Structures are given as C-alpha cells and as structure tokens.
Amino acid sequence: MLLSVNIDEAGYSPDSTVLKNIHFSVDSGELVGLIGPNGAGKSSTIKSILGIMKNVKGDCQASNYAYIPERPILYEKLTLWEHIEFLLTTLQTDEKLYMTRANELLKQFQLSEFIHRYPESFSKGMQQKVMLVLAFLRQPDLYIVDEPFMGLDPRAVKRLLQSLQSEKERGAGILMSTHILDTAEKICDRFVLISNGRLIVQGTLDEIRERSGIRGGSLLDCFDVLTEGVSDVRK
Numbered sequence: 210m211l212l213s214v215n216i217d218e219a220g221y222s223p224d225s226t227v228l229k230n231i232h233f234s235v236d237s238g239e240l241v242g243l244i245g246p247n248g249a250g251k252s253s254t255i256k257s258i259l260g261i262m263k264n265v266k267g268d269c270q271a272s273n274y275a276y277i278p279e280r281p282i283l284y285e286k287l288t289l290w291e292h293i294e295f296l297l298t299t300l301q302t303d304e305k306l307y308m309t310r311a312n313e314l315l316k317q318f319q320l321s322e323f324i325h326r327y328p329e330s331f332s333k334g335m336q337q338k339v340m341l342v343l344a345f346l347r348q349p350d351l352y353i354v355d356e357p358f359m360g361l362d363p364r365a366v367k368r369l370l371q372s373l374q375s376e377k378e379r380g381a382g383i384l385m386s387t388h389i390l391d392t393a394e395k396i397c398d399r400f401v402l403i404s405n406g407r408l409i410v411q412g413t414l415d416e417i418r419e420r421s422g423i424r425g426g427s428l429l430d431c432f433d434v435l436t437e438g439v440s441d442v443r444k
C-alpha cells in the first residue's frame with residue numbers, strides 16, 4: 210500500500226472540525242479520484258496527508274511522493290532549466306538519463322523553448338505544466354495531485370493523462386482530487402467521494418452505481434443521489 214489515510218477528525222483549529230472519518234488507501238498501479246463539490250474537504254484531506262493540517266486525529270502514511278498543488282509553487286529566482294538542475298541535486302539518479310527524460314518531458318509539455326526563462330513570468334497553465342514536468346521527472350512511488358486540469362489547454366490535458374497512465378504502468382499510485390467528473394469517470398480506477406467533510410462512498414464506478422441505485426448512471430448522477438441530505442461535520 211502506497212498511501213493509507215485514516216483521519217478520524219481534522220480541523221484548521223482545535224475547536225472546528227472540517228473532516229470526519231475519512232479512511233481510504235491507494236495501492237501501486239492505481240489512480241484514485243478524490244471527488245467532491247467546492248468546500249467538500251478535498252484540499253483539507255490532502256493537507257492532512259501532507260502533514261500541514263495542524264489538528265488531525267488519526268494517522269496518514271504515504272510512501273515517497275510528489276505533490277502537485279492546485280496553485281503552482283516555483284522559485285522566483287530560478288529559470289525553468291535551473292529548476293530542473295536544482296531538482297537533480299536532490300535526487301540520487303543517473304544524470305544522463307535524467308537529462309534525457311527532462312528534455313523529453315519538456316518537449317511533450319511544449320516547454321522546450323522556454324527553458325532559459327523564469328517560470329514566474331509564465332501563464333498559469335505554463336506554470337502548471339512546469340510543476341507536472343518536475344513531478345514526473347522524479348518518478349516517485351506516489352503522486353498526490355490537487356485539481357490538475359485547471360488552466361491546462363486540451364493538448365496539455367492529453368499529455369498529463371498519458372503521463373499518469375505510464376506512471377501507473379510503472380507501478381506508481383496516484384491520488385487525484387478533481388471536480389471534473391466526466392474526465393475522472395474515464396480515467397480513475399476507484400473513487401473516494403467526499404461531501405460536507407465526510408466520506409460518502411468509495412469504490413469503482415460500478416460499485417458506486419450499485420450503492421446509489423442508478424444502473425449505468427454517470428458519476429455525477431450517483432454523486433447527486435448519494436450526497437442528498439448529508440449533514441455537515443462543521444461545527
């Protein structure tokens with residue numbers, strides 16, 4: 210198991226709960242979609258996994274991971290290529306192979322011509338692509354990806370989906386939060402549905418359809434049925 214999430218309760222302060230009883234795992238070679246409407250608790254779940262949520266009752270175990278945040282985080286004073294060189298200094302890897310892979314990824318994500326520029330001056334989509342390139346270069350056991358589709362053009366989305374697929378085939382596990390349900394439905398092996406800070410259901414699309422009683426329904430249809438009347442954990 211690459212990720213084991215056991216959150217009994219979590220909140221931004223000791224007296225406010227935003228998550229309750231969130232328990233799930235991610236195995237090698239699987240892409241798990243963390244799904245839920247705005248404010249459901251997806252980012253809070255990810256923060257709990259990353260250890261940056263202060264008030265967590267429970268325990269999350271993650272193997273060597275790359276985190277791709279919703280908003281790109283880049284170094285102001287480094288060019289794109291310097292980001293790549295800097296990452297290399299933190300890894301024990303074959304430099305030649307690494308540089309070859311870096312150039313391939315930069316080409317795939319249409320960034321080759323910008324390597325000597327500062328990502329700070331890039332568009333949001335380009336910055337997001339830099340984050341993806343840096344994560345895929347590392348080839349970690351686990352990817353934790355927060356809302357990756359925002360701001361990406363269709364070609365970049367396609368490249369992202371291809372890269373996720375090949376990383377899965379390599380044996381990586383992926384936890385991906387999104388509310389782009391039609392894409393999630395196509396690519397995720399399993400889903401964890403969160404609403405109002407609670408885990409509503411988890412399983413494959415077929416299992417979720419069965420639980421919601423909508424045969425052949427879309428993830429959105431199932432989600433609507435399953436989240437109806439769920440009380441809020443916040444107090």
Ligand SMILES: Nc1ncnc2c1ncn2[C@@H]1O[C@H](COP(=O)(O)OP(=O)(O)OP(=O)(O)O)[C@@H](O)[C@H]1O
Pocket residue numbers: 221227245246247248249250251252253254388443
């Ligand atoms: N920094 C914070 N301080 C206090 N409360 C927060 C903070 N960030 C989020 N919350 C609250 O935690 C709850 C869950 O929010 P969270 O950001 O985890 O939702 P989300 O599912 O990621 O939503 P979205 O899809 O809009 O990104 C919300 O009630 C939100 O108001």
